[in-house]
Amino acid sequence: MVNRADAIVVGAGVVGAAVAAALSAAGRRVTVLEQGVPGGAVSGASLACIGTHMMDEEELPLLAWCCDAWAALDAQAPRFEYSRCGQLRFLKHDGERRSAETWIGIERAAGLAPELLEPDAVRRIEPELTGPIVAATWSPNSAVVNPFLAVRTLLDAARSGGAGIVAGAAATRILTAGGRVAGVETAVGRFEAPLVVIAGGPWTQDLAATAGVDLPIVPRKAQCLATVATRPVIRTVVGACKAEGGVDAGYTQIQQAASGQVLFNTVLEGGVTAAGGRDSVPEVDRAFVHDSVDTLLFLFPRLAALDLLRSWVRYEAVTPDDRFLTGPAGPDGLFVAAGDGGTGFVRSLGMARIVADRIAGKESPFRDDIYRPDRFVERAAA
Numbered sequence: 331m332v333n334r335a336d337a338i339v340v341g342a343g344v345v346g347a348a349v350a351a352a353l354s355a356a357g358r359r360v361t362v363l364e365q366g367v368p369g370g371a372v373s374g375a376s377l378a379c380i381g382t383h384m385m386d387e388e389e390l391p392l393l394a395w396c397c398d399a400w401a402a403l404d405a406q407a408p409r410f411e412y413s414r415c416g417q418l419r420f421l422k423h424d425g426e427r428r429s430a431e432t433w434i435g436i437e438r439a440a441g442l443a444p445e446l447l448e449p450d451a452v453r454r455i456e457p458e459l460t461g462p463i464v465a466a467t468w469s470p471n472s473a474v475v476n477p478f479l480a481v482r483t484l485l486d487a488a489r490s491g492g493a494g495i496v497a498g499a500a501a502t503r504i505l506t507a508g509g510r511v512a513g514v515e516t517a518v519g520r521f522e523a524p525l526v527v528i529a530g531g532p533w534t535q536d537l538a539a540t541a542g543v544d545l546p547i548v549p550r551k552a553q554c555l556a557t558v559a560t561r562p563v564i565r566t567v568v569g570a571c572k573a574e575g576g577v578d579a580g581y582t583q584i585q586q587a588a589s590g591q592v593l594f595n596t597v598l599e600g601g602v603t604a605a606g607g608r609d610s611v612p613e614v615d616r617a618f619v620h621d622s623v624d625t626l627l628f629l630f631p632r633l634a635a636l637d638l639l640r641s642w643v644r645y646e647a648v649t650p651d652d653r654f655l656t657g658p659a660g661p662d663g664l665f666v667a668a669g670d671g672g673t674g675f676v677r678s679l680g681m682a683r684i685v686a687d688r689i690a691g692k693e694s695p696f697r698d699d700i701y702r703p704d705r706f707v708e709r710a711a712a
């Protein structure tokens with residue numbers, strides 16, 4: 331059976347769902363192909379913090395736009411547990427103040443409103459954070475969402491614009507004719523369209539390679555823990571200050587889900603690896619469990635009796651500069667949107683906007699050149 335559409339989106343994670351919603355809103359007939367279950371890969375495993383704090387300076391305009399776009403989506407379809415809870419990054423030592431102040435300066439220059447708070451002010455925002463911190467940064471525009479419900483909301487938006495979602499359809503090859511894209515071959519048949527967007531997370535490069543496109547994406551281990559549900563205690567997203575050396579030097583993210591579970595995501599020195607199987611689901615590192623529990627007890631000592639319930643691991647798609655590869659790639663009509671660097675949830679709506687604007691021949695409201703999929707090839711040639 332041959333299926334025809336204006337555009338095919340491969341992958342129904344948050345990025346593919348956002349691209350499908352944006353293309354449908356622009357009036358295109360879209361088919362989304364998902365090899366597993368929508369939201370069932372990295373996106374569903376995410377802590378899904380939506381924020382701008384201590385991230386990439388050059389991406390701040392896009393990140394700020396994304397935060398507003400998530401808030402607007404919530405106003406339109408309040409079905410994904412969006413909570414604009416703000417984000418605190420705690421300082422354990424006075425030596426961290428300089429780095430915190432630098433970040434605050436960068437973000438204020440970009441029109442954002444972070445602050446450095448002394449412990450009393452922190453406790454007015456997060457009353458049970460009674461641990462011996464020396465200060466914390468406060469980023470009020472951060473939010474959290476339920477990752478599964480967010481993917482579903484975006485796919486519902488795409489569906490209401492006429493999109494079809496096909497689950498269990500693994501795309502095996504990009505089809506071309508006369509030097510341009512003609513569609514996608516899958517395990518359940520051939521799908522034809524003059525536009526194909528690969529939003530396959532850490533699997534993107536395999537499918538792109540079938541069209542002769544080489545993408546520098548490697549998998550990186552991300553780990554999560556969840557406790558049993560407890561009374562509402564943690565109101566914000568709480569993390570460690572971004573240390574010199576970035577995430578590879580270790581940072582912690584703790585938040586409480588609407589279900590009452592406390593969630594942890596820690597990237598530890600030595601716990602981060604570019605090696606590993608995207609398809610394997612190994613155990614979390616023992617060091618990660620210890621670090622998570624230590625950090626929780628340091629910050630919230632009254633939660634000492636809370637039991638851990640479960641843990642999970644996923645492989646995020648990482649590029650050499652931690653930025654997405656988003657835009658046209660290879661034959662005419664082929665686009666990619668992947669390589670999230672561990673913060674793809676917040677950036678998904680921006681990536682979708684870049685792809686939709688590019689297809690419509692419009693300019694995006696922010697820089698899109700820093701995401702060009704061919705930027706590493708050009709740098710190597712220079």
Ligand SMILES: Cc1cc2nc3c(=O)[nH]c(=O)nc-3n(C[C@H](O)[C@H](O)[C@H](O)COP(=O)(O)OP(=O)(O)OC[C@H]3O[C@@H](n4cnc5c(N)ncnc54)[C@H](O)[C@@H]3O)c2cc1C
Pocket residue numbers: 340341342343344345346363364365366367368369370371372373374375376377378379380499500501502529530531532533534537552553554595644645646667668669670671672673674675676677
């Ligand atoms: C523990 C953890 C915590 C995180 N916390 C945050 C956070 O707080 N804030 C933030 O912004 N980000 C966070 N992230 C990162 C964020 O979740 C990811 O960047 C984002 O979900 C990536 O979305 P995606 O759509 O690119 O990938 P995925 O969700 O992996 O989606 C890709 C989809 O494509 C499908 N696919 C691939 N190849 C094919 C094929 N050939 N045919 C058909 N289907 C295919 C896959 O099955 C998959 O469903 C976190 C991630 C993890 C793991």
